[in-house]
Amino acid sequence: MCGRFTLTAPVAALETLFEAEAGDVTDMPRHNICPTQDIAVVVAHAGARHIVPMRWGFIPRWYKTPSDGPLLINARSETIAGKPAFRDACRTRRCLIPASGFYEWTATAGKGKEPWYIHPAAPDDGVIAFAGVWQSWTAPEGKRLVTAAIVTTAANESLAPVHHRMPVIVAPEDWALWLGEAGKGAATLMRPAPEDLLTRHRVSTRVNGMKAEDPELIAPLPATA
DNA sequence: CCAGACGTTGTT
DNA sequence: GTCTGG
DNA sequence: CCAGACGTTGTT
DNA sequence: GTCTGG
Numbered sequence: 285m286c287g288r289f290t291l292t293a294p295v296a297a298l299e300t301l302f303e304a305e306a307g308d309v310t311d312m313p314r315h316n317i318c319p320t321q322d323i324a325v326v327v328a329h330a331g332a333r334h335i336v337p338m339r340w341g342f343i344p345r346w347y348k349t350p351s352d353g354p355l356l357i358n359a360r361s362e363t364i365a366g367k368p369a370f371r372d373a374c375r376t377r378r379c380l381i382p383a384s385g386f387y388e389w390t391a392t393a394g395k396g397k398e399p400w401y402i403h404p405a406a407p408d409d410g411v412i413a414f415a416g417v418w419q420s421w422t423a424p425e426g427k428r429l430v431t432a433a434i435v436t437t438a439a440n441e442s443l444a445p446v447h448h449r450m451p452v453i454v455a456p457e458d459w460a461l462w463l464g465e466a467g468k469g470a471a472t473l474m475r476p477a478p479e480d481l482l483t484r485h486r487v488s489t490r491v492n493g494m495k496a497e498d499p500e501l502i503a504p505l506p507a508t509a
Numbered sequence: 510c511c512a513g514a515c516g517t518t519g520t521t
Numbered sequence: 522g523t524c525t526g527g
Numbered sequence: 528c529c530a531g532a533c534g535t536t537g538t539t
Numbered sequence: 540g541t542c543t544g545g
Contacts, residue, residue: 285518287528319528320545341545344515346522351543354516357528368515368523389528391519397529436517449518492529494545 285358285449286414286434288491289386290315290401290502291324293411295335298382301411302326302459304333315501318494319357325418325432326380328463338379342433343421344369350421350429359417359433361452361474370433373417378462378470380454381414381434385502387491388447388484399491400446401502405483412481415452415462415474440476446484453477 292313295306309324317323322337342356356369364370385403392398404410415435422428435452443450452474460466462473485504490496 285528287518289528318545342516344522346515353514354518355544356516358517360517363516370516371523387528399528433517494529 285388285436285447286386286451287319287357289317289414289451290384290403291317291382291411292384292499293382293409295324298324298326298335298411302333302335302380302382302413304335306335307337309335309337313499314497315499316491316494316497319355323432324382325416326382326413326459326463327377327418328460328465333463335382336430338418338430338432340433341431342369342373342417342419343429343431345419345421347421348424350423356433358436358449358451361415361435361437364417364435364474365471370417373419376464377418378464379416379418379432380459380462381416381432382411383414383451384409384411386451387487388443390446397489397492399487399489400484401487401491402443402446402482402484403502405480413454413456413459415454435474437474437476440479442479443476443482443484450476453481 295311320341323340325338359370364374388400389397416432418432420430436449437452439450454462491501
């Protein structure tokens with residue numbers, strides 16, 4: 285699953301990578317992105333790609349308030365096409381959510397929950413793209429909120445020791461298909477990532493706190509005796 | 510027909 | 522809003 | 528995802 | 540314990 289992630293690339297780099305024009309997206313490294321916060325999202329609209337801010341936590345159209353139901357930070361790929369909450373979004377409002385990596389927690393008896401940082405194994409600062417769906421929600425008073433959820437799938441073999449779910453990661457050659465720019469077949473992209481794409485290491489439990497934000501959050505834990 | 514759900518995660 | 526259950 | 532709240536009364 | 544908020 286994916287309940288916390290990072291994005292440390294500058295907006296200008298995202299514009300180049302995704303061939304998209306950035307809107308009102310805050311340009312700052314983020315090492316601890318939490319649900320309900322604004323995230324950068326890539327959408328295709330009128331023949332061009334745009335990077336826009338959205339609230340992380342999908343609000344179905346029928347909610348009377350943003351908390352009229354559970355916080356939908358994820359959408360299961362196995363059922364997304366049929367669920368009333370996500371069906372329309374799955375068909376017509378897919379998006380990509382750029383990330384540098386994400387966190388998972390393991391619960392080991394006697395050790396409490398231990399956070400891991402999971403990121404591309406390639407030695408550069410590779411940005412990955414989560415599959416997402418988005419929804420514009422209008423409050424009764426007329427206020428508009430644009431929201432998004434990250435699509436999840438079964439964990440691949442290499443991630444399974446840490447968690448049994450993982451975000452769907454869309455390879456660059458498939459971005460156009462997921463964004464709806466290249467015909468049908470987006471559903472086939474909702475599968476676990478290749479086994480060699482990601483690597484991981486333990487990080488400090490400081491990341492548990494939502495207010496923590498600094499580069500040391502993703503630093504490997506010092507070796508312990 | 511109307512009333513009520515509509516969702517994810519993990520854990521038991 | 523749409524779908525399911527009674 | 529984790530952290531933090533979770534409640535009432537009256538008085539200021 | 541469960542629910543809400545970030």
